[in-house]
Amino acid sequence: MASFQNFNHETQLPSDLLVAQIMQIHATISKLESLRPSKQVNALLTHLVKLCILPSSIDIKALPQEAQAMRQSLIVLCGKAEELLELEFSTFLGQTPNPINNLTLFPYYGNYVKLANLENKILIENGIEQPKKVAFVGSGPMPLTSIVMAMLHMKSTHFDNFDIDEKANEAARKIVASDVELEKRMKFETKDIMEMREKLDQYDCIFLAALVGMNREEKVNILEHIRKYMKKGSVLLVRSANGARAFLYPIVEEHDLVNFEVLSIFHPSDEVINSIVLARKPLI
Structure with missing residues (x-):
């Protein structure tokens, strides 16, 4: 499968390729035991974000039912991972002498x-x-x-x-x-x-x-x-x-x-x- 790295911000990623790669990431994320920050979680989410900000003409409403269900599940998983990342960082910063200076x-x-x-x-x-x-x-x-x-x-x-x-x-x-x-x-x-x-x-x-x-x-x-x-x-x-x-x-x-x-x-x-x-x- 072609890698998203072959595309840059001037190139539009074909919608079917984009969805296939996102589904692959979703399949991996959904099998993880924990969404707490780790090398694997961070790498998967970074890959996902990079894919999602590439230029694309995707029409979310036109996605088939399977892709719609995957998208809904992915939003929940990413939300949970984001919450855990924020909580870990916030707890860490709260233990530093001046958290505001370390944001x-x-x-x-x-x-x-x-x-x-x-x-x-x-x-x-x-x-x-x-x-x-x-x-x-x-x-x-x-x-x-x-x-x-x-x-x-x-x-x-x-x-x-x-x-x-x-x-x-x-x-x-x-x-x-x-x-x-x-x-x-x-x-x-x-x-x-x-x-x-x-x-x-x-x-x-x-x-x-x-x-x-x-x-x-x-x-x-x-x-x-x-x-x-x-x-x-x-x-x-x-x-x-x-x-x-x-x-x-x-x-x-x-x-x-x-x-x-x-x-x-x-x-x-x-x-x-x-x-x-x-x-x-x-x-x-």
Whole structure:
């Protein structure tokens, strides 16, 4: 079988070859005893990411049922591996003298910085600059978006981070506790977004992490719930995926954002994986 290394960023990888290689990786990953960081897990996921960011004209909706089921399974497996990687790194950083100064050790730190730069630019272009209060739903044990936004872009904004996993929040709190100024502006709460109501109307901007809602039905329910309870005129920034990147993360399309005003949809073409969808809850 041809290797993805024979293709570069100017060459389109044929869809059938791309799917065959991704299915092969999925078969290997799904047989692993553990998805904790290891040479094998890291190598497989790096190979997968490199495949998924190559130029391709793949139409995810047109995939046969078998490939659709594999994609859904792969999103769950990659999500679990990502969570375990973040937890391991966050725990390790929490034991260093000044975790905030060591964030660059995280292997995907540069990607988070690039994504935060893009998201901040899109927010500013749509009139959202230095919001007073922001919520990040699905912040995880390495809340890098909130930290990067707070330190580089939104220097007076208060961030409330929500995650369903208390262990993730504990690890995240330890990192932020090492910076007195940041700790004042950043809180972590263990909550299920579907159980949050009144609190959601406090925020000027809500970020929804890519892995909150692992399939379309869950995602649409979450979007509808947030829209119902968020403040009129405030914005929701949703992370999505496009093309082959949708083997890594769920897709959010414009028609999924019922009764929202969609302001911007951006699909990256570099090593940034997530697409960015910005929507506003209408004032009326």
